[in-house]
Amino acid sequence: MRGMYRKLETAVVIPCYNEEKMITKTIKKLPKYIDHVIAVNDASTDDTIRVLNKLKKQNDRLIVVDNETNQGVGGALIAGYNYAIEHTKATAIGIVAGDDQFDSSYLEAMLDDFIDQSADYVKASRFFHREAFKTMPKYRQFGNIFISLLTKFSTGYYSITDITNGCGWLRRDIIEKVDFSIVEKRYDYETSMLTALSIVNAKVIDHAVPAHYGDEKSTIKLIPTAWRNLKAVWKGFWRRIYYKYVLYGFHPVALFLFTGMFFLIISLLIAGFLLCVKLFAHQSPTAGSVMLAVLPFVLSVQLVLTALTIDVSNESNNFKK
Known part of the structure; x- marks a missing residue:
């Protein structure tokens, strides 16, 4: 050469x-x-x-x-x-x-x-x-x-x-x-x-x-x-x-992330429904109905953050030994 x-x-x-x-x-x-x-x-x-x-x-x-x-x-x-x-x-x-x-x-x-x-x-x-x-x-x-x-x-x-x-x-x-x-x-x-x-x-x-x-x-x-x-x-x-x-093996990261996204969608749908009721029916949501939107949102944030935390900690596992 x-x-x-x-x-x-x-x-x-x-x-x-x-x-x-x-x-x-x-x-x-x-x-x-x-x-x-x-x-x-x-x-x-x-x-x-x-x-x-x-x-x-x-x-x-x-x-x-x-x-x-x-x-x-x-x-x-x-x-x-x-x-x-x-x-x-x-x-x-x-x-x-x-x-x-x-x-x-x-x-x-x-x-x-x-x-x-x-x-x-x-x-x-x-x-x-x-x-x-x-x-x-x-x-x-x-x-x-x-x-x-x-x-x-x-x-x-x-x-x-x-x-x-x-x-x-x-x-x-x-x-x-x-x-x-x-x-x-x-x-x-x-x-x-x-x-x-x-x-x-x-x-x-x-x-x-x-x-x-x-x-x-x-x-x-x-x-x-x-x-x-x-x-x-x-x-x-x-x-x-x-x-x-x-695809290469189901991992908790996927479980936490997808579950978190599911609860986020649920939270947004409930919040959207309550907003429509407020705007068109002129009815203020009760504290209980507000919590129906807040709790899934809080849970979704916790699940997504957990998924990202595990993903960050797994960085060294991305490296071929």
Whole structure:
């Protein structure tokens, strides 16, 4: 092999969409020990494919995959994973953004964690450094904190931070287990990918990496992206609950959660009925009838909180030993 790292064959996947200005810098910064560099051109409308083909002539480890239609960052990464699985023997498959916003010099330390801690996925996190929030634009701070908080419930990885940073190393055999039909292909890829990893009990750890934004301006729109992520988080949460706590073996988490939701619905129906009586029949509800709505609500809150408490305590069980 060209390089190999600690007897481990490696490949790095780089999703590229309109990265003609940044992709050369990104690829040239990659460490020499990486055996395969798989750049996926996601139907770019600029000269990205021409730049990649030119670089390929100068770099024998560079492989160019050209998507005929734009599939989003998730779709590009999945295409890269599939190529790495089918055409290489790489055990560790890395993810690096094509916009030079990730310092690839940290890949080595992350790979050490990947090997030494027997992780299935080592991901970069900018939130371990005190300076991260000082250099990060304010709208990114808000978006990352908000989405990270919600994603903890969606994925079950409560100790993982910086959810939207997907750069890192994935283990080959865990990629082969992931059901990519439940992984979103656009900017909410990271959230849904973590949910899919949780379903197959992947061990995921963070590695501290300073924030680095390069020269490119982000084109992500906060509100549409946040709305997409909210939908992905909601869908991912129920999908994880179903697979982990119902389909693969009924668990008390599912019992408490579903029972709590049942009592919540009962409470809302009774409250709605009492409100209609008040508005249309002009009859004030008695203390007893009010309690009929309050008691199921209190019980539902207790049951849901119990389910979430057990889920949080089970985080270590999500990790494959």
